[in-house]
Amino acid sequence: MKFSYNWLKDYLEKIPEPQQLADVLTMRIFEVEEVKKAGDDFLLDIKILPNRAVDCMSHLGIAREIAAITKTKFKEPIGQINESHDKKTSDYLAVEVKEKKLCPRYSGRVVLNIKVGESPEWLKNKLETCGLRPINNIVDITNFVMLETGQPLHAFDLDKISDGKIIVRRAKKGEKIITLDEGRAERELNDNILVIADKAKPIAIAGIKGGRGTEIETNTKNIIIEAANFEAVNIRKSSKALNLRTDASIRFENRPDINLTLPALERCAMLVKEIAGGEIAEGAVDVAATAVKPWNVGVEHDYIESLLGVKLASGDIMDIFEILALPAEIIKKDKSIFYEILAPTRRSDLQTAEDLIEEIGRFYGYENIKPVLPNCLLIPALKDEQLIYVDKIKSMMQGFGYSEVYNYSFISEDDKEFYGLADLAEVLNPYSRDQKYLRPNLAVGFIKNIQENKPYLAGSRFVNALRLFEIGDVFFEGGDKIVETRKFGGLLFMENKKSGEAFYELKGVVETLFDKLGLSDVWEDDYIQGGLPINFKNILQIGKVSQIKIGDKAIGWLGKINEDILERLEIKGRVAIFEINFTDIISFINEEREYEPPSKFPAITRDLAVLSSEDTKVENILNVIEGAGGGLLDDVNIFDIYENDKEDIKSFAFHLVFQSYEKNLTDSEVNKLMEKIIKAIEDEGWEVKK
């Protein structure tokens, strides 16, 4: 909120220089975001915090704080109200509050025979420094008193109100009003919105904005000044519903002091008489549902010391209460010392012992509290198991040459349609179109990463691929719940590489990683029961995708991105991704290992080339070789696969290692085993190249 330096000065015996003032306010109560010269004045933009908005959205409130902080005298504006004795307010104004809960207090005064005109310079300057546009003397005075006291006021033209009767009621559904804001739009109301009405129609939206029909105009003679208190939650809801936030509504949302209405009215009426002339009718109309009186708040001396972590003298604490103008007394009970203060009704933030400790803390000065390391029990520090493995996996992926991304958790409606996504968790109030849904997978983000990085990949001598990974949460609607699960995914994009290379590198990464994590029984299944799930259906290429399984449990997908998508996005190159349920990995991790001593006897190796039809899988052949080779066949590695598309032939080259842990193998023993293996292969209808 903007404050005028000169204005604050009016209420203080002494005031520091503007920048110095900003510094002390920042260290003792609110951050001052800006100090700016404004004509003869300075503007201070002060960030009023919600707990003190109740009293500090006003020059008097801030001046009181400055007085306390700088230990100077606070000067309340004084003056004697000069009322007319033959004209009574009640003769001109009657108020009926139908909604006592929504309007706990409504006070009004009447000033007659005023002259509407331009405001004097001092008044215009002060309003302008605070960012308000001067309108006419009456409106300006109500604004001035609001900025001074924090109590919003509104002036009506008395002669435009039928019978001088004001009714505070809920709006009728569909009822309309033209408000006094810049747009002067006609607004349609709902029945939760409180209005100020006369017999015929609403004349203002309570606590938010005045209406056009009763506004102060140059020919206005007699006015009603309203100072009321409206219920905060309803004001907040109405203001949101109407999309209309005003200086008044912001203050009412913060529950201003209910006892402020009469003094503010008096101040306002006096200023009107001083500036616009006229006669102040005697007395005020004041409809109050409840009375709020100052209350006691207590705090124990030991608790103050314990929570702040400092030793304090009772006298120092009482001094702080005194400079804050909080009447306080010391109460001694047995060996304990308590303080009890009487909180003025403007300080609704003072309710608990801790609230008082905060006041003592900030005036004692947090900079004066000496740091003391906590003296406490030793508790072993643990880290979530998930996080331990997040770290491990990230380091491994980095070692494999993959870079980590943290993509946005949101996707757009366009993404949803483009990838044919469904069951998405929906954001109800996105700020931009890119935030319509929460991401159901990491893949959509990875594909965006290719598009964004593509222009920079070419031309660099060594970069011809993009290797990325991410560990992050994804979301979808599962039944009547939003399901949040952690995924671990990787992307490999290669320009100008031959088919299959991206897939097999990524598969190698996954296999090595699983091996290092001690996950055994991991395998790739290309029989996908029920087809691909909806959120991968259009992303992965059927026939070029495998389901990663641990035992019977499906934990994720590894595959190539659909050619159609790549084409539509103009991505030229090979792209493979994997995406795995992170929590599933964790549940299978077993890092226990037992050392196996290597054999003392030399191994014998043989190579084997097999020709088969194109639809034969490596795994089929391996099974046959391993079955026939028996226990002495220690290891089989595939070192080449060649596909001849023209002849529908595939050829495989294997490297077989024979090894005994008990004796030296002889060539003839191995030859016999090889014959057995070859026979088994030929029995399957495959050919062995000799």
Next chain:
Amino acid sequence: MDINELKNKFQELMEKVSDKKTLADLELKFLGRRGEINDLLKKIKDLAAEEKIAGGKLINDLKKEIEQKIIIKKKDLLVAGQDLIKRIDVTAPGSRVVSGHLHPRTQVLRKIEEIFISLGFSVIEGPEVETQWYNFEALNIPKDHPARDMQDTFYVKNPAGQEDLVLRTHTSPNQVRFMEKNNPPLRIIVPGKVFRNEATDATHDFQFYQVEGLMVDKHISVANFKAVMEEFFKRLYGPGAKIRLRPSYFPFTEPSFEVDLFCVFCQGKGCRLCSNTGWIEIAGAGMVNQFVFESAGYVRNEWQGFAFGIGFERIVMAKHKISDIRLFSSGDMRFLKQF
């Protein structure tokens, strides 16, 4: 030929040696089976016994000396010889080793976790889609309260129909989540992604990271909080790091503070990173409001504690002088590969 003559002859020839071949010839000439030394040894066979012993010693000394000199010469030639072999062009780029990069967030987070673990804080996690109760009500932020405006919120549609889900606006819901299941004394940090529904610029993004901290025991004080924060920042930025506390307001702490870090770049003189104030606003904090203890099921006024939320990117940005927060979520390799 006497010994001195032989020695001089060796010296003379040795000085002329400039390559391996002549050195090998010289070695053969003097030390070979039919070399000069052996010749000399043969000659002294005929001498008297005493002379034989003395002569033999002299010859052996000379032999050792020659051997030594040849070894030294060999080494010299080897070093000199390097000038002659074909050289590697060391200016050509090295072969490509594929190197991966950990995100700067991860790198700094690891450092933060390490420091807090050493101070006895456990590291835990919580969900990103949160209920309004944990995100607001349990933390003393009632519905329709102006304090809700301090954080612009993304609301998420609940398929069950209630209007109760949000993307967490801070990591603080985990204070209550953790305390519901654990009794004091406790010390935790909770790193995580948080979301704010607002316009983005170089210093604001709608998705960023926080590290929540919570310490609860019988007598935890503001003084304790200051000590833990100072220790943390000293370990992160070096022993010169300074902090200050300013009054602030958060509904879930009382008293509340902002934690400012003395600007490590300009040493308080004022620079772009600290908006010319000399201080960088780095965390919100305070003493846990008793209301929050009650939300977690504790008895009011039985415990005291502090809580803080560190704006994580701010630390990373300050550490690496990164000028735009949106780079963190960009996936741009030109950014990532620098870490």
